[in-house]
Amino acid sequence: MTEISNPRRLLILSPPSHSQTVIPPFLKSLTGVLPETETGSFAGYTTHPALQLRTKYYAADVPVWVDEIPLEKAAQQTWTHEFSGSEARIVRDAIGAVAVCVQNHDGASVEGVKPLLKAVGEVKSVIETERGMGEVPGLLVLVGKVTAPIGEESENEPEDFTSAWWEDQLCELGLMEFEVVVWDPKGKDCDKRNVFGEYEGMRRVREVLETHEWEGDQHHDDDLEKTLLGLDGEQQGFELEVDELEREMLGLRFAMGREESGDGQDDDEEIKAESLEALMVRMKAIRDMSAELPVEERRKFAAKAVGEIMKEL
Numbered sequence: 001m002t003e004i005s006n007p008r009r010l011l012i013l014s015p016p017s018h019s020q021t022v023i024p025p026f027l028k029s030l031t032g033v034l035p036e037t038e039t040g041s042f043a044g045y046t047t048h049p050a051l052q053l054r055t056k057y058y059a060a061d062v063p064v065w066v067d068e069i070p071l072e073k074a075a076q077q078t079w080t081h082e083f084s085g086s087e088a089r090i091v092r093d094a095i096g097a098v099a100v101c102v103q104n105h106d107g108a109s110v111e112g113v114k115p116l117l118k119a120v121g122e123v124k125s126v127i128e129t130e131r132g133m134g135e136v137p138g139l140l141v142l143v144g145k146v147t148a149p150i151g152e153e154s155e156n157e158p159e160d161f162t163s164a165w166w167e168d169q170l171c172e173l174g175l176m177e178f179e180v181v182v183w184d185p186k187g188k189d190c191d192k193r194n195v196f197g198e199y200e201g202m203r204r205v206r207e208v209l210e211t212h213e214w215e216g217d218q219h220h221d222d223d224l225e226k227t228l229l230g231l232d233g234e235q236q237g238f239e240l241e242v243d244e245l246e247r248e249m250l251g252l253r254f255a256m257g258r259e260e261s262g263d264g265q266d267d268d269e270e271i272k273a274e275s276l277e278a279l280m281v282r283m284k285a286i287r288d289m290s291a292e293l294p295v296e297e298r299r300k301f302a303a304k305a306v307g308e309i310m311k312e313l
Contacts, residue, residue, distance in 0.1 A: 008062075010064050010099065012027075019068050022101045092126065093130075183201045
């Protein structure tokens with residue numbers, strides 16, 4: 001069995017109006033650990049314990065990243081533009097799979113979810129094009145009560161929002177490579193299969209993730225780590241240039257392009273400059289406080305601290 005030392009990340013996405021309901025139980029069931037977040041938002045949540053995958057072929061501790069994408073079309077377009085930009089390349093290089101989690105049978109937000117999936121599909125396509133080989137697995141996880149398995153919808157069940165209905169919607173959006181999984185947080189995970197012989201629920205989610213090759217690019221993985229944690233042996237203290245730090249931090253945070261546009265742009269720039277200066281002070285403090293720790297302890301300490309900063313950006 002191969003030990004994958006530098007696995008790519010699992011990116012979990014959800015609308016802000018759904019995240020507090022779907023993300024905690026999903027992460028608990030998938031990783032065995034409830035998320036620790038006190039901000040009321042999962043935008044840029046990067047400090048969750050890794051997803052431990054163990055198969056007969058490999059073992060990997062897959063880092064988990066969580067972000068929120070609004071249901072508003074303008075915000076989705078901004079997210080797609082920013083995440084597809086050159087500054088986000090280091091983020092795209094680190095992504096191994098994408099899971100979009102939404103509330104099942106939520107008719108009120110479905111018209112916002114469909115373009116959200118389209119936006120995610122576009123970024124996923126960019127990643128696959130840049131990578132040149134292999135697909136980035138995509139999951140649409142419908143969180144809520146399971147009414148009927150795929151292929152077994154009853155005559156009395158509403159046609160809208162079933163698994164089959166969502167598969168048709170994805171097909172119309174040109175997202176045939178997304179896997180639709182219905183998962184009930186209150187249900188019991190078991191070995192039940194649908195009419196196609198596939199596992200259902202969380203068992204199917206894990207099956208999709210386990211069949212993926214998570215091996216990452218060591219060069220990009222090192223860049224990500226060194227930039228965030230300052231673990232480059234040739235670079236002591238806090239020697240990064242202001243503009244470089246700003247580029248990396250804003251490129252790596254997931255809540256991209258969330259600032260509202262309007263008047264007072266000069267005031268906004270002044271506020272951003274002051275915020276960046278405060279950010280630099282905090283980053284220096286993090287590195288100073290962890291300087292004497294062993295590398296592994298330093299990594300954990302810095303990762304948690306940086307994650308808190310990223311959530312505030």
